[in-house]
Amino acid sequence: MNVLDFARAFFSDGAHWHGYDGIPTRFTEHLTFSVEALLIAAAIGLPVGLLTGHYGRGGNVLALIATAGRALPSFGLLVLMFIWSGFGTLPVMIPLVVLAVPPILVTTYEAIRSVDPSPVDAARGMGMPETRVLFQVEVPVALPLVLSGLRTAAIQIVSTATIAAYVSLGGLGRYIIDGLYQKNYDKVVGGATLVAGLALATLVVFWALSRLTVSPGVRRSG
């Protein structure tokens, strides 16, 4: 049997389409964790990245955070959080957020820093208040990069959220872990396919988002 056969077997089994272990349930669980984790990470990473980028301070601290964030093993953190706080959403959320903040924070900082200084100077020189300089001059130009930071974070969250299953939380990871445990490879391949599909869908969503929000003047010149 090859991978395609496993996948076909998994998706054609009617039992996988309903109930608490059905694809819709697991999918929704996975999506919910992921979106929540991304929102929390963005709520931390974006404002800090925008402000440090705008004022040009704290670059060294950010680089440190980024390295530390990348070095932290999400799985280890998950187990640690699990031992520390038991079952629940918290031990899953914390590693996901910790994983997602550095790319958002660092990319946003870099994005704002790399905005051409002359329009910013012109904007100040014509009497634009600082908040407007940030949101009406810097952010629109930095947007493609900021979005790419969010996208990286989102993809990492979606793929890492599979480990939530280890602490008995749902999500698509359940299929992989249960499947491995039960030596049910239909399930493993099916779960992995679904995770990959969700990651691809994330890419599409971000592509659409950038088409909608990035000005043609920036898209074409950058």
Next chain:
Amino acid sequence: MIRIDSVTKRYPDGTVAVDRLSLEIPDRAITVLVGPSGCGKTTTLRMINRMVEPSEGSILLDGTDIRQQPVNTLRRSMGYVIQNAGLFQHRTILDNIATVPRLLGTPKKEARARAAELMERVGLDSALAKRYPYQLSGGQQQRVGVARALAADPPVLLMDEPFSAVDPVVRKGLQDELLRIQDELGKTIVFVTHDIDEAIKLGTMVAVLRTGGRLAQFAPPADLLSAPADAFVEDFLGADRGIRRLSFFPSADLELQTAPIVGVDADADKLAARADAPYLLVTDLDGRPLGWGEPDRLTAGSVEREHLLDFGRPFVPGDDSLRTALDGAVLSPTGWAVAVDGDGRAVGVVSQQVIGEAIRAAHRRVARNTEVNAAR
């Protein structure tokens, strides 16, 4: 009037960029700050809109210290144009120009209508309105920069090397356009450049700064050329200061000769009557110059154009300066300059000798005026 009163700028690292500078910038005129790189021109300009705060001294706008009003209010009353235009790449040309009116609370529609008006004023095709900056040439972008600075109709315009990033031909176009706009609008313009020719062309008053941010001379361009304050200014003005000064002498008083002008259809009698002249200027039937010919080599009735010598660059008496007239005479193989009217028809010719006399007369006039002024 903007008065810079004994202003010093010391940057945190100890660099003294401007040193006890005092300047009275006249209203409704172009004042140019010129000097070598790093002499503090940009710093001086940016102190006027408080992008840089002076360490000592003060700047007065119509008698009140510029620190008396909120900084953004001050800046919105001064147009600001920078070297690479600094356009907002995510906004269309129209919205770039509408920026300051929008900041001041003008409704979008009105601000855009105003922006469209300004595009015309600075010579931009209205078809460009919906484009983005990357779709424009450097020269066009610079025009947008000027239009954006003018959009809220500020009384003051601050320009930092606005034309230095474009090629010489485009730059000349932009300079002429600025002079034309200034004729119509009469703004108080402070213009920074490191190009002395640009300073002389545009400035009503020119402030020459030396390295270390000290004022070397503040004078109208003609005075600068005729009486540089010291060796530094003289050196900065360059080698052909005498020639450049001729730009300020009008050519209207030149005595023109019409006798050496003949039409292509001139008959034998006409040519014979002028046989003693070394060269004759041959014109077409409309009176436009074709070239110079030696009288004995011209055929009566129809002159062969290929025998004619190039007549160089003609000048328009009254419009052009003695510099253009002299240039025409020097370029001409005969040593004579051709004067034409606005339509390009020859109205006379003039020799290098006559132009030379006119130059000496102009110098005497300037010297007399200087004495009279000094006596007063």
